[in-house]
Amino acid sequence: MKLKSSEQKVRDRILSDGYGKFDLVEDILTKEEILNLKPRIVLKNITERLSIPEDKINRKTFWSWLSRYKDSNKPSFHHIIKETTVNSLSEKANQEWIKNFKPSIPKVVEREPVVIKVIRSDANSQNQ
Amino acid sequence: MKTFYFNIQSKGGAGKSMLTYLQALKYEKNEKVAFVDLDSSTQTSTRQLNFLAQQEANRLFSVDIFDHLKKIEREKLYDILQAFNSQPFDEIFYDFGAPESEQLPSLFSLDFTIEEFKEFEKELKAKFVFNVIMSGGTSYASTFNYLKNLVSIVKGKFEIVMYLNELTFWNYQLLIDELEEFSRKAKIKMARFGDIHVDRNSGQIITENIRNGMGFSSYKSFAAKTIIKREIAKV
Numbered sequence: 001m002k003l004k005s006s007e008q009k010v011r012d013r014i015l016s017d018g019y020g021k022f023d024l025v026e027d028i029l030t031k032e033e034i035l036n037l038k039p040r041i042v043l044k045n046i047t048e049r050l051s052i053p054e055d056k057i058n059r060k061t062f063w064s065w066l067s068r069y070k071d072s073n074k075p076s077f078h079h080i081i082k083e084t085t086v087n088s089l090s091e092k093a094n095q096e097w098i099k100n101f102k103p104s105i106p107k108v109v110e111r112e113p114v115v116i117k118v119i120r121s122d123a124n125s126q127n128q
Numbered sequence: 129m130k131t132f133y134f135n136i137q138s139k140g141g142a143g144k145s146m147l148t149y150l151q152a153l154k155y156e157k158n159e160k161v162a163f164v165d166l167d168s169s170t171q172t173s174t175r176q177l178n179f180l181a182q183q184e185a186n187r188l189f190s191v192d193i194f195d196h197l198k199k200i201e202r203e204k205l206y207d208i209l210q211a212f213n214s215q216p217f218d219e220i221f222y223d224f225g226a227p228e229s230e231q232l233p234s235l236f237s238l239d240f241t242i243e244e245f246k247e248f249e250k251e252l253k254a255k256f257v258f259n260v261i262m263s264g265g266t267s268y269a270s271t272f273n274y275l276k277n278l279v280s281i282v283k284g285k286f287e288i289v290m291y292l293n294e295l296t297f298w299n300y301q302l303l304i305d306e307l308e309e310f311s312r313k314a315k316i317k318m319a320r321f322g323d324i325h326v327d328r329n330s331g332q333i334i335t336e337n338i339r340n341g342m343g344f345s346s347y348k349s350f351a352a353k354t355i356i357k358r359e360i361a362k363v
Binding site (some may be wrong): 032033036037038041045114115116117118119120121 | 164165174177178180181182186188189190191192204207208211237238241243283
């Protein structure tokens with residue numbers, strides 16, 4: 001199978017001996033796919049799309065990279081705390097609003113039944 | 129084995145309901161084929177397939193698959209497919225609305241995996257087919273992106289058929305060539321429908337009949353009848 005030049009670049013990098021073998025994976029898979037799919041599925045997607053035999057990829061290297069990738073793409077918790085602190089100190093009105101804010105009581109989630117309606121033109125719709 | 133066809137495209141006005149109408153006309157006399165309107169926002173198929181609603185057998189259904197947060201509730205989709213699997217139909221066509229279609233890929237990539245959906249298909253002993261409607265002109269980019277995304281998620285595990293709405297591809301031969309190339313490379317089927325000239329008398333009759341949910345017997349004009357026959361043969 002003929003690969004596009006961008007795919008070829010990613011393939012060459014993965015099969016190279018140097019560091020950063022998986023640095024270009026984002027060119028063929030979306031961040032969402034890398035973060036949400038199961039690791040073996042991510043690996044399969046890479047090998048299939050780039051026609052790389054699975055044994056040519058060192059699994060340990062792949063797992064380490066994926067784990068680092070997931071860590072570095074986590075939302076920064078410290079950053080969020082910091083921002084909130086700054087805002088709440090600078091905006092006194094907000095403080096007042098937060099003090100008075102009452103959360104609504106969450107409704108007990110009930111399972112909604114699936115209603116399949118039969119469509120008939122000679123009578124009113126009836127539920128099945 | 130039952131076959132479930134999902135008529136999908138997240139871009140509104142691409143031609144989902146028109147394709148569903150042509151499929152319904154094709155199987156107008158076949159009571160083993162049912163149609164389900166999943167488009168809760170417009171319910172176009174419920175109106176356009178009125179000729180099925182006039183039949184003695186129950187063959188037209190409507191279901192709302194959104195939960196109270198306006199998101200597809202995955203269990204609902206499973207329940208619906210399971211419910212229809214136990215009905216005496218060989219083929220069932222599901223007309224998804226634009227919002228329902230938009231959420232479908234997330235259902236397979238985030239909420240669920242495509243492998244799990246494949247397992248479900250096996251359990252039902254059914255076959256799922258995704259009919260993706262493609263529109264030309266200014267809608268081309270968005271309809272194409274939807275198809276591309278679906279192809280990458282489905283990964284060859286299900287049959288995908290790309291349906292070109294010919295009406296919207298007039299004067300866009302280059303786009304058709306591009307789609308042909310894509311269908312070859314992605315190994316998906318390509319079909320066409322909707323070669324109806326709305327500026328002609330026949331086109332106006334067909335449009336009027338579709339809007340009013342009329343069956344095949346309502347086509348009295350020879351030209352309109354011939355064109356609609358041609359269209360039925362394509363789907």
